[in-house]
Amino acid sequence: MADVKDRIMGALSAVALPDGGDLVSRDMVRALTVDGAAVRFVIEAQTPEQAAGLEPQRRAAEAAVADLPGIETVSVILTAHGSAPAKPAPNLKIGGHPKPQAGPMQVPGVTSIVAIASGKGGVGKSTLSSNLAVALAKQGRKVGLLDADILGPSQPRMMGTNERPGSSDGEMLSPVMAHGVKMMSIGLMLKSDREAVVWRGPMLMGALQQMLFQVSWGPLDVLLIDLPPGTGDVQLTLAQKAQISGAIVVSTPQDVALLDARKAIDMFEKVKVPILGLVENMSSYVCPSCGHEAHLFGHGGVKDEATTIGAPFLGEIPLSLDVRLAGDGGTPIAAGEGALADAYAKLAKDMVARGIA
Incomplete structure (x- = not known):
């Protein structure tokens, strides 16, 4: 298992980032899991703005790992660590009486x-x-x-x-x-x-x-x-x-x-x-x-x-x-x-x- 993960990280170290470094040297690989021939991991950017420009790197990382011997499926999720920049939000005070609602609703998304x-x-x-x-x-x-x-x-x-x-x-x-x-x-x-x-x-x-x-x-x-x-x-x-x-x-x-x-x-x-x-x-x-x-x-x-x-x-x-x-x-x-x-x-x-x- 350790050898497989080492080979995966080696492949990901070849995926260069637009602003310098690579996925491994910038410590952006999270939750790496190997389950037989299936590999899953998360690429975690620092901000939503950075994540928005990293879709080519996500695809490159997926392809690099898929090319490794013994790997059949690869799932890569791109996320952002930081929240969007905060703006004054006077309407976002948490607490208060619940608002009227006509029955249970689906949470959007x-x-x-x-x-x-x-x-x-x-x-x-x-x-x-x-x-x-x-x-x-x-x-x-x-x-x-x-x-x-x-x-x-x-x-x-x-x-x-x-x-x-x-x-x-x-x-x-x-x-x-x-x-x-x-x-x-x-x-x-x-x-x-x-x-x-x-x-x-x-x-x-x-x-x-x-x-x-x-x-x-x-x-x-x-x-x-x-x-x-x-x-x-x-x-x-x-x-x-x-x-x-x-x-x-x-x-x-x-x-x-x-x-x-x-x-x-x-x-x-x-x-x-x-x-x-x-x-x-x-x-x-x-x-x-x-x-x-x-x-x-x-x-x-x-x-x-x-x-x-x-x-x-x-x-x-x-x-x-x-x-x-x-x-x-x-x-x-x-x-x-x-x-x-x-x-x-x-x-x-x-x-x-x-x-x-």
């Missing part, structure tokens, strides 16, 4: 919306959301990530960005780009990560509506929405305002977490949002010293629940210090290689195969 939910906090829902978004981007999908946990936004830290969203027209916000994923969070609009959002329900509902429809998301294959825990205003607003493809429910195996996960499942059934599947997080822990595997929160409870309700069981994610360190460090572990990255890649591949993303 977004093919599929998937809610990532849990009945309670602390089960790793936000960690799953960030890693799944990055894993889907590595599969060559155009992915967005909306941090809908407005009172406790964590995606800016997990995705490693504090860039403030800009606006090119004073009306629509431009999402921030991180690890090949378009991202939006109220946390990017705050003065610091210590500033609290102290809002009642209508303000939360209005903010979510704005971040869905007043952000230039498209084009996206899938928008993942990291929901807050519980079954409250944000969840209900999402179901009433946007056309949701379905929900993934995350839980640890322990009985207390499953009790609340069942409430989340029941809530989605009440608002007619399909359950796309269940994920068992923190499923097991392998001691790094002796290799002993322990099931600290039990094991198999989420799979049994999926069988009971007739929903797909999407897989198990182990409890690992490396996952926590990667999230705190702003680079989701799915961006790298190894067994933990493979666990998220498996979820992403299943979503792509089922047409969800």
